[in-house]
Amino acid sequence: MEQRHLGRTGLRVSRIGLGTLTWGRDTDEHDAAELLxxxxxxxGTLVDTADVYGDGEAEYVLGQLIEGLVPRRDLVISTKAGSVADPDRRFDGSRGHLLSALDASLARLGTDYVDLWQVHAFDPHTPLEETLQALDLAVSTGRARYAGVSNFCGWQLAKAATWQLSAPGPRTRIASTQMEYSLLQRGVEREVLPAALDLGVGLLPSSPLGRGVLTGKYRGGTPAGSRGASEHLAPFVAPYLDDTASGIVDAVQTAADGLAVTPLQVALAWVRDRPGVAAPIVGARNAQQLTAALSVETLSLPDEICRALDDVSAPVHHYPDQDWSTL
Structure with a gap:
């Protein structure tokens, strides 16, 4: 699989990443081993997880598979910290919480370091400088090799990345931002992606298949065994089952028919090759699904197909994005 640099850093990652959101919950250790x-x-090298996936079980399962199944040196392990199970405070970006969470992640993973450590979300109750100090400390102590953020909006990403580039003292460049991005969710193109491109931050798209909807599996209803039929994941899928999404899914199917490939391959190739994207994160439920996703490696969409998909899925942006000089 082709390797790409993560942002403006020396870290190279496979251009498709493996997600572990369901590991330790819906995906047991046997299935996880097969996927890995x-x-x-x-x-593939980039494996993405987080301390809250499966309440820590996803990291634990991955840790059990390292060395016994796959050599640690062959993987780029990315994890996240900052989400908390507190109804009064969903995110904690304090230095104390983040560094304690990192130590706990390392223990579950059974490794001395992670290749990429990301702040899971912006914490409005903690000074951003304090949150970023945790990244600096993690890298300077060798517990993380690179650092990034996740779910930061445009101004938050720009502020964090600029601070790390310009503040005095040894600072760790923001290498990545992980955000949802697909033909059904192009909101990052408004401010996040331009900021990332300008500041040399690599984008790691999550849910690149529109939470599974872009595969076309929901065109005739909700199939049994799908995430849309799952009690705890159905609300996650539901927002992409409207008429607008249906039109985009139909366009993806048309493109797939014309190219003699699958809708999954079309949707994944589209997001993989967008400017600024380093590696979409694919969360397959089984080895068959993952194999289908990895088959996109040999596919590059023709320019006319890309333009057609761009047009049919284009988000509506007005002021201040519109070029008012032409009015």
């Missing part, structure tokens, strides 16, 4: 083996044998 298929991914590694295809040349």
């Amino acid at each position: 083996k298929v991914f590694w044998e295809a040349g």
Whole structure:
């Protein structure tokens, strides 16, 4: 699999990443082992997790598979910290919480370091400088090799990345931002992606298949066994089952028919090759799904197909994005 630099850093990652959101909950250790083996044998390196996935079980399962199944040196392990199970405070970006969470992640993963450590979300109750100090400390102590953020809006990302580039003292460049991005969710193109491109931050798209909807599996209803039929994941899928999404899914199917490939391949290739994207994170439920996603490696969409998909899925942006000089 082709490797790409993560933003303006020396870290190279496979251009498709493996997500572990359901590991330790819906995906047991046996299935996780099969997924990781298929991914590694295809040349995949980037494995994405977080301390809250499965209440820590996703990291634990991944840790059990390192070395026993796949050599640690062959993987780029990314984890996140900052989300908390507190109804009064969803995110905690304090230095104390983040560094304690990192130590707990390392223990579950059974490794001395993670390749990429990301702040899971912006915490409005903690000074951003304090949150960023945690990233600096993690890297300077060797517990993380690179650092990034996740779910930061445009101004938050720009502020964090600029602070790290300009504040005095040894600072760790923001290498990545992880955000939802697909043909069904192009909101990052308004401010996040321009900021990332300008500041040399690599984008790691989550839910690149529109929470599974872009595969076309929901065109005839909600299939049994899908995430849309799952009690705890159905609300996650529901927002993309409206008429607007249906038109985009139909366009993806038309493109797939014309290219003699699958809708999954079309949707994934589209987001993978967008400017600024380093590696979409794919959360397959089984090895068959993952193999289908990894088959996109040989596919590049023709320019006319990309333009057609761009047009049919274009988000509506007005002021201040519109070029008012032409009015």
